[in-house]
Amino acid sequence: MSFNVLIVDDSNAMRSVVRKVIQLSGFRMDNCYEAGNGKQALEVLSSEWVDVILSDIHMPEMDGFALLKEVHQHDVFKNIPVIMISTEGSMERVNEAYTLGAKGFIKKPFLPEELKRILHEVIGVGDEGEYQADSDEGDF
Amino acid sequence: MKENIRQTVTKATFEVFEKMFFVFLEPVEDTPFKYDSVSYIDFGGRASGGFSLMMSRGLTAMMAENMLGCEPSEITEQMIEDCSKEAANMVCGNFLRKISEQDVFNLNLPQYAPMDQAAGKGLILSGPDDVVVHFESEDEHLQVRLAWKEAGEA
Numbered sequence A: 001m002s003f004n005v006l007i008v009d010d011s012n013a014m015r016s017v018v019r020k021v022i023q024l025s026g027f028r029m030d031n032c033y034e035a036g037n038g039k040q041a042l043e044v045l046s047s048e049w050v051d052v053i054l055s056d057i058h059m060p061e062m063d064g065f066a067l068l069k070e071v072h073q074h075d076v077f078k079n080i081p082v083i084m085i086s087t088e089g090s091m092e093r094v095n096e097a098y099t100l101g102a103k104g105f106i107k108k109p110f111l112p113e114e115l116k117r118i119l120h121e122v123i124g125v126g127d128e129g130e131y132q133a134d135s136d137e138g139d140f
Numbered sequence B: 001m002k003e004n005i006r007q008t009v010t011k012a013t014f015e016v017f018e019k020m021f022f023v024f025l026e027p028v029e030d031t032p033f034k035y036d037s038v039s040y041i042d043f044g045g046r047a048s049g050g051f052s053l054m055m056s057r058g059l060t061a062m063m064a065e066n067m068l069g070c071e072p073s074e075i076t077e078q079m080i081e082d083c084s085k086e087a088a089n090m091v092c093g094n095f096l097r098k099i100s101e102q103d104v105f106n107l108n109l110p111q112y113a114p115m116d117q118a119a120g121k122g123l124i125l126s127g128p129d130d131v132v133v134h135f136e137s138e139d140e141h142l143q144v145r146l147a148w149k150e151a152g153e154a
Helices: A012-024 A038-047 A064-073 A091-099 A112-123 B002-021 B057-068 B077-099
Strands: A003-008 A029-035 A052-055 A082-086 A104-107 B026-028 B037-044 B047-055 B111-114 B131-137 B140-150
Touching (some): B002 B057, B047 B057, B047 B077, B057 B077
Parallel strands (some): A003 A052
């Protein structure tokens, strides 16, 4: 089974890092969509099916929490797991993210292994070999 | 208190550069250096303030190469700006989490400018009470400057 991933971050550099970590983690990724804020992410979701969303919180126009609310109030999108990736990691912010429906929270800076572990937990693959833990990690 | 904050700035900066840019920084004494660019971010909450990260060209190029996995010839100015802004964002967020995981701080969007434009844009902190830490890595230079004011402080 392969996955469609949506990465939402206003930083091109951070989107690139997240994409590379996923590619090197052994996940079979069919399509990797990118958006610079929550509004752009909703536009992607309106036309493309995605299996998991990785989103920053702090973005212009529409932040990650607003995106999270929209996704979880939507009849079709509400079951898409959302993982937040942010520098804003106070306990209140983390709890707020989980209350709004986030399935994971990664605090920047992060090691590639942390992103890989949470993706593994959230997508829940591994038994059929889609996730080849530690066997072909490549060089991060 | 100021020494604690200085140590926290040092640790937060070191972690960000090690984990995200694969750059191993070494704190050094203040040495005069002509930096090439500045990234800046400010924040509010229980305390308010800002961070200026002044960097040499070689350091920002190294950060972009390592973070994005690019060859030196592939590095663009936009990549350097993105990585520099992300560095300020992460140093600030990491520092504030180390100060307190209970308090919510609001970070503004990071900014970036070449050195010759940075002062005009207000990106260079210069307060007498700023916490300043200098780093080197492979003969490249970084100065991290923090302005920190507790709520209610004059």
